[in-house]
Amino acid sequence: MVDGGGTTFLNPVRTRIQSRERAAGSRMGRVSLPGTSSTCLKAVLEYLYLGQFSPRPELDCTELLILSNRLCLPHLQALTEQHAVDELLKSYVQGADIDGQVLLYLEIAQFHNAKQLTTWCLHYICTNYNAVCRKFPREMKYMSLDNKSHFERYRWPPVWYLKEEDRYLRCKKEREREEELIRKQHSKNKWCFWRPPSSSSVS
Template sequence: ITQSLNQKSSEKIKLKKKMQKCCRLQPPHLEHPDEMSTLKGKDSRYNEDLQNLLCSCQCADVAFYPEDLSTVVEAHKIILCSASHVFMLLFGVKSPADIRDASIVQTAHTLFQVEAGAARPPGPYGIPASISPVRVVVKDFIVFSCLPDVLHFIYSGVFQWEQLEEETKKKLKDPEKIEHVLETVKCILKIPGKDFNSHQIKCLYNQSLRRFFKNPVLADVIFKIQDDTVPAHKPILVARCEVMAAMFNGNYLEAKSILIPVHGVSKETFLSFLEYLYTDSCYPDSIPQAMSLLVCAEMYQVIRLQYICELYVITHLQSLPSRELASTSLGVVSLVKKAKFHNSNCLSTWLLHFIATNYLIFSQKPEFQDLSAEERRFVEKHRWPSNVYLKQLTEYRNYVKSQKSHCTVM
């Protein structure tokens, strides 16, 4: 009987403990923060923009003719010079002494002839007043017959050698003529002191337009900004920026002007903008600089540059540890306002998500009060941790505290 009573008592104790365990308040579960919006990537249109420039012939400043002057092929000196030392020599960008490669000098002299009188006297700011294209005679008719394909190859970034071979074969049929044209192209693209190497040519072309950035050589327009002047080249501006294409080819005052005033942006920001147009690359040093460049990109409707600036801001903010985020003087709410004002909706939405995800940090900052009612509702809706979680956490902590007090009394 005693054994039976002890067993029942033990079972009751176990059951009581089990009930107590079931009734014990569990710590609340912290959900993951809402997933932030992602930016859609923008593919580079660099080579495509230059190809379109060739097709449109906008701002063409060189005209190639066969010896009988029966037809014409237009192009742009800056693109040709960026890819070939032969054209640099032809258009006076470099002298034979600069190049120091007899084969390049020979190619320029045997293949091309710049018409007498083509050189134009400099006008204001050192830029020739005349805008008529330089006339160049191509002495080799076989090469001239393939010149449109050769130009497409150069404007595409000299990446499509196989395509040039195919187009040449379709046009000429004769193997000897095909070989002659291809060898001539190799001579035109030759790097001084080196044999033709397609990989070297590609690497050279990738950075070739950079040498003309801020360079007065071949410049045909001057930007005036903050009491300073910056030379530039209309073909690049027109190819890479639709707003400038309209500005220089429409019925605007700028179409006939050499000196173009720039307002609303700093010189540093505008130079970064121009550098992107020339090189397709952009490396902001800080979030304020990226935002200034974003404003400039929005002003001139260069969408991919806007995306690059947005991505920089997001990447930089994501890299900040919580301690630095709490102490930084960077006004994230002001970034929201600026992004919205300049139609960067993806960035403004991401920034609001960022504020919501770091709610406990930003809600303590004075700038939090600058959020509009709509923005505040968005942040409160997506805040992390949520209000529900914080209430549950408070209840749990109070419960734990009460249990400790109960144990102390016992």
């Protein structure tokens, strides 16, 4: 169909279709990995082509955990989990406070199927339960029901231990108070029956 000026009505449509085809063709062979750094991608390529995992100091373990799970690379994910645990333990031995980082790792690990790291984080939180609760009450309050149930079951010290400790300390304090009263009573009795020594007569 042609109008009076000789312009084809289908030209704009054809032009639009061709431009879309060219754009699609230019995107062929590309894979979009949003939020992935070059360091993380290099670690994946090194694993795929060389079969090894050599983490660099600037590598973000959480980023690699997410990417390895997205690409369905369970072995690389397991290696990344082990590296994350090693780094956490290294910081802990050096005296760093890792409680907040462990909570972050737990959330990411559970969401991205990192079971090895999840188990370690749960164990760490249970072992340091009171300290973590004091520093991060909000985060602990809004944990999932499964996590809360796990903490209640495996936390240290357990609730029964805290109750027994409290009972022991109260009994100990009462006994010390009673012993102090007895000592004071004995001291008073000693002064009541005290007699000055008789002076010896000089012959």
